[in-house]
Amino acid sequence: MSTVLDPIKMWEDLHKIPELAMQEVKTAAYVTKTLQDLGIEVQTGIGGTTGVMGIIKGSEPGPVVMLRADMDALPFTIDGKECAIHACGHDSHTAMLLAAASRLKDRVKKGTLKLLFQPAEEEISGALAMIKAGVIDDVDYALGAHIRPIQDVPAGQICPAVNHTASNTLRVEVTGRSAHAARPHLGVNALDVACAIVQGTQNMWFNPTNIWSMKATQLHADQGATNSIPEKAVITFDCRAQTNPLMKDFRERFAKLVEGIATGYGATATITELGACPAAEYDEDLKQMVIESIVRTHGQEAVAKDCGGGGEDFHYYKMHKPTMKAAYFGLGVGATPGLHAATMHFDPKYLPMGVDVMVDVVERLIG
Ligand SMILES: [Zn+2]
Ligand SMILES: [Zn+2]
Known part of the structure; x- marks a missing residue:
C-alpha cells in the first residue's frame, strides 16, 4: 500500500520544532521516522552531523539523482529571549522533500534516488560536511529548491533557476x-x-x-x-x-x-x-527539464522568470563535483515581508507545487 504524505501537514509539524544549525535533532528524528514509516532505507548522523539520507534504489542500472532539502532555522532574540524561528522556510523544504519521498518510493525504476536532508545551510557548513562524508561522490544529478519571497517570484509560480551570487x-x-x-x-x-x-x-x-x-x-x-x-x-x-x-x-x-x-x-x-x-552554476539541460516539469505539472503560466540574490551552500556540491548536473528552482509562496525576517510568513497551499516538480523531474530521469 502506498501512502502519499501531505507537505502542508508536515510543514505544520516541523514549523513547531525550529532548531538552529547543526542542532536539528528533533527535525532529523521526524525525518527519520517518516522515511522509516514509508519503508525507505535511511542513513542518519551523516558525517557526525544531524544530516539524514533516504535511499530508494531502482531494479535496473541508471544514474544517481539527489534531491536536497535543508533543515535549519535562524536565531533571533525576541523580547530579550533567544529563540529559533523558521524564517527562511527550511521547514517547508523538508516537508516538500518528505512528500516527494512518499510519492517516489515505488516509482524509481533505474539507478538510485538519494533524498538528502542537510543540516546547517544558514551557517554555510552543512553542504561541506555532507561532501566530506562522501554523500555526493556517486551523484549524477542534484536538484534543490527554495521558497521565494513575494518580491522575487509571484505566489503560485515557480522560477526554474535561482541565481545565487x-x-x-x-x-x-x-x-x-x-x-x-x-x-x-x-x-x-x-x-x-x-x-x-x-x-x-x-x-x-x-x-x-x-x-x-x-x-x-x-x-x-x-x-x-x-x-x-x-x-x-x-x-x-x-x-x-x-x-x-x-x-x-x-x-x-x-x-x-x-x-x-x-x-x-x-x-x-x-x-x-x-x-x-560559491555562485550558482546550473546545467542548461537539467534546468530545461525543470522548466518542462513546471509546464507539465502546472502549465506555462506557472513559469516565472529566474530570480537571484543571496547565497546558498548547495553550490558547493557542484563546485566539488563539476561533472554532476545541478539545478535549483524557486517556489513562489507569497513569502512576506521577506526571508530572514522574524515575522516571515507564507501560504503553505503552494507547497504541493514544489513537490510536483521534484517528483516529475525524478520520474523523467530514473522512473
Ligand atoms: Zn536563509
Ligand atoms: Zn534558506
Whole structure:
C-alpha cells in the first residue's frame, strides 16, 4: 500500500520544532521516522552531523539523482529571549522533500534516488560536511529548491533557476607603527591605511553587466588613547559576485590593492577569509527539464522568470563535483515581508507545487 504524505501537514509539524544549525535533532528524528514509516532505507548522523539520507534504489542500472532539502532555522532574540524561528522556510523544504519521498518510493525504476536532508545551510557548513562524508561522490544529478519571497517570484509560480551570487567575507588586518599623536611622523597610522584601503576598493571596477559589490561592513582601530597613533586596524569586507570566475578575479585584484596600499604607507596587511559561498552554476539541460516539469505539472503560466540574490551552500556540491548536473528552482509562496525576517510568513497551499516538480523531474530521469 502506498501512502502519499501531505507537505502542508508536515510543514505544520516541523514549523513547531525550529532548531538552529547543526542542532536539528528533533527535525532529523521526524525525518527519520517518516522515511522509516514509508519503508525507505535511511542513513542518519551523516558525517557526525544531524544530516539524514533516504535511499530508494531502482531494479535496473541508471544514474544517481539527489534531491536536497535543508533543515535549519535562524536565531533571533525576541523580547530579550533567544529563540529559533523558521524564517527562511527550511521547514517547508523538508516537508516538500518528505512528500516527494512518499510519492517516489515505488516509482524509481533505474539507478538510485538519494533524498538528502542537510543540516546547517544558514551557517554555510552543512553542504561541506555532507561532501566530506562522501554523500555526493556517486551523484549524477542534484536538484534543490527554495521558497521565494513575494518580491522575487509571484505566489503560485515557480522560477526554474535561482541565481545565487558568490559571497566572501574578508578580514583585513593592518599593522602600522604606534607613536605619540604629537609626533605622527614617527608612526604609521593604521587607521589612515584602513581608510585608504576602503577608498581604494570603491574604485575597483569590473564589467558592469555583471552583478558585484564590495563594501566595508566593520572597522576597528583603537589603541585605547585618543592621543596615540593606532598601530592596528581591522576591516571586514562583504563581497558579492555573479560568477565564481568573477569572484576569483575580484579576490586577486583585492589582494594586490590591499598589499599595494599598505606597502605605500609603510604598513603591512594580511587578508583572512572568514566565510565563502560559491555562485550558482546550473546545467542548461537539467534546468530545461525543470522548466518542462513546471509546464507539465502546472502549465506555462506557472513559469516565472529566474530570480537571484543571496547565497546558498548547495553550490558547493557542484563546485566539488563539476561533472554532476545541478539545478535549483524557486517556489513562489507569497513569502512576506521577506526571508530572514522574524515575522516571515507564507501560504503553505503552494507547497504541493514544489513537490510536483521534484517528483516529475525524478520520474523523467530514473522512473
Ligand atoms: Zn536563509
Ligand atoms: Zn534558506
